[in-house]
Amino acid sequence: MTRPTTLFALACVAACLAGAAGAQTYPTKPIRMVVGFAPGGSTDKLARVLSQAMSEILGQTVTVDNRPGAAGNIAAEAVATAPADGYTVFMATVSSQAINPHLYPNTRFHPLDSFEPVMLVAKYPLVLMVPPGSPVDGVPGFVDFARRQSGKLYFSSAGTGSPGHLAGEIFKQDVKVEATHVPYKGGGPAMLAVMADEVQFAFETIPSAISLVRSGKLKGIAVTSDRRSSAAPDLPTMQEGGVKGISVTSWAGLVAPARTPRPVLDRLGEATRLALQKPGVRSALAADGAEPGGGTAAEFARFMASELRSWGQVVKNAGTKLD
Numbered sequence: 001m002t003r004p005t006t007l008f009a010l011a012c013v014a015a016c017l018a019g020a021a022g023a024q025t026y027p028t029k030p031i032r033m034v035v036g037f038a039p040g041g042s043t044d045k046l047a048r049v050l051s052q053a054m055s056e057i058l059g060q061t062v063t064v065d066n067r068p069g070a071a072g073n074i075a076a077e078a079v080a081t082a083p084a085d086g087y088t089v090f091m092a093t094v095s096s097q098a099i100n101p102h103l104y105p106n107t108r109f110h111p112l113d114s115f116e117p118v119m120l121v122a123k124y125p126l127v128l129m130v131p132p133g134s135p136v137d138g139v140p141g142f143v144d145f146a147r148r149q150s151g152k153l154y155f156s157s158a159g160t161g162s163p164g165h166l167a168g169e170i171f172k173q174d175v176k177v178e179a180t181h182v183p184y185k186g187g188g189p190a191m192l193a194v195m196a197d198e199v200q201f202a203f204e205t206i207p208s209a210i211s212l213v214r215s216g217k218l219k220g221i222a223v224t225s226d227r228r229s230s231a232a233p234d235l236p237t238m239q240e241g242g243v244k245g246i247s248v249t250s251w252a253g254l255v256a257p258a259r260t261p262r263p264v265l266d267r268l269g270e271a272t273r274l275a276l277q278k279p280g281v282r283s284a285l286a287a288d289g290a291e292p293g294g295g296t297a298a299e300f301a302r303f304m305a306s307e308l309r310s311w312g313q314v315v316k317n318a319g320t321k322l323d
Contacts, residue, residue, distance in 0.1 A: 026086055026264050030061040033254075034079050035091045036072030041187060042207035042288070043252055046122055047091045049284045050254075053275035058267075071159055072096035073107055080109035084257040086264035090115065092255045094163055098307035102315040103161045103322055111308055115255035116265055117300040119272040120293030122285055123251045125225035126167050126203040127210070128238065129218040131194055139222050139241020142201070146177045153179035154199040156190040160322055161315070164190065167203035167224055167248045169318035171238075174245035194218060205250050206231060206289035223289075224248040231289030251307075253293060253300055269297055 031054075035047045044066060051062040067075035072095045079090035090096075097111040109115075130136055136145045146153060157165035160183045172179055182199055184190040187208045194202045195217055203224065210231050213220040222238045223229050224246050238246040254272055256265060275281055276292045285292055293300075 026267055027058055027060040029087060030063055031058070031086070032065050032088050033062055033091055034065045034067055034075045034088065036067060036069075036075030036093065036096055038068045038186065039066055042124065042205045042250075042290075043091055043093055045207055045288065046252055046285070046290065049281055050091075050121060050272070050275055053278050053281050054271045057271045057274050070104065071100055071161060073100055073104055073109075076100075076111075076114075077108045079255070079257055080114040082257050084116075084260040086256060086260055086268060089118065089254055089256050089268065091121070091252055092304075093252045094250050094307060094311070095161070097255075097304050098311040099161050099163070099166065099315065101308065102312045103320065112301070112305060114258050116258055116260045117297045117304065118254040118256060118265060118268045119276075119297065120251065120253040120295055120300045120303060121272065121276070122290040122293050123249050124206050124288070124290040125223040125229055126164060126248055126250060127206050127213060127223055127232070127235065128167075128171075128201060128203055128221040129191070129194055129209060129213065130201050130221060131197040132216055132219050133197070134200075134219055136219075136221070139236060139238060139243060142221050143175050143241070143243065146171075146175060146179070146201075149200070150177040150179070153177065153201070154182050155179050156182045156184055156193040156199045156202045158187040158190050158204070159183045159185065161320055162187075163205070163248060163250045164203040166311070166314050166318060166320065167246065168201075169320065170246050170248065170314065171203075171243065173317065174243055191218060203248070210289055229289040230286055251293070253304070265297065 033047055033051050035044050037043045047064045051064050055062045076096045082088035101111045136142050155168045187204050190202055193199045212218040220235050222236050222241055224238055226247055
């Protein structure tokens with residue numbers, strides 16, 4: 001072995017030993033959990049519940065850093081270019097990792113290659129909702145209403161390409177009706193439009209919508225998951241109501257910048273797993289209709305790859321383009 005080769009090999013060994021030593025003491029300072037949406041939304045609520053529990057487990061503060069904009073892309077880019085040391089993580093969502101890549105061609109991150117998966121945190125369905133004074137009840141009644149009003153219908157969403165928007169497009173195709181999409185800057189304004197009877201319906205994530213449905217400010221018709229939600233057991237699934245083509249589940253999971261050391265990722269994964277097992281976390285998620293995640297990093301990686309393919313087909317079929 002030549003001297004330059006020997007020196008290079010020794011340098012690699014030293015770097016690995018240093019990385020392992022650093023991982024053993026991780027974390028030694030606060031961790032930043034970046035969220036791609038404004039405070040108060042479903043992803044933010046999830047991140048705050050998780051971050052508090054992880055702070056207790058890791059012995060270091062995990063702070064939530066809201067970076068709203070471009071449906072999560074701004075936050076994703078910030079994390080993708082952050083140091084790969086475990087002190088910046090991202091609450092990735094179905095939008096940033098599976099939908100947006102098919103809508104934004106010039107992002108500075110790749111949904112899979114730019115990140116290391118840590119763990120799936122939660123899944124949650126969307127709720128089909130109508131104005132509180134609407135005479136429509138049940139999925140069959142709503143389908144009949146939509147067909148009679150085809151071409152005159154308007155539905156709101158948190159933005160073009162959002163899960164709520166695409167759920168509306170799937171519904172239109174499945175029951176063969178025409179309805180105009182009205183994008184808003186967030187789920188809150190989109191639901192206010194339904195409450196004010198400015199639009200006839202909307203699909204929104206159950207953590208965001210459930211309190212308004214329970215209070216009667218919105219009328220829930222059904223959930224988009226394959227089974228009923230424990231947070232709203234009286235609401236049937238769309239499939240129970242005869243709309244077989246809708247099976248839409250939103251989700252969020254923890255990722256770190258690519259090349260974060262494996263021991264650090266393992267520590268983050270263990271802390272996330274323990275956090276999701278805490279009774280307070282599980283009850284908070286259940287109250288919002290979210291199903292706790294879990295599993296391994298490898299399983300989360302395969303899940304994200306599958307979601308990227310599936311949502312790409314949905315976007316293509318809907319002909320969705322940015323406004």
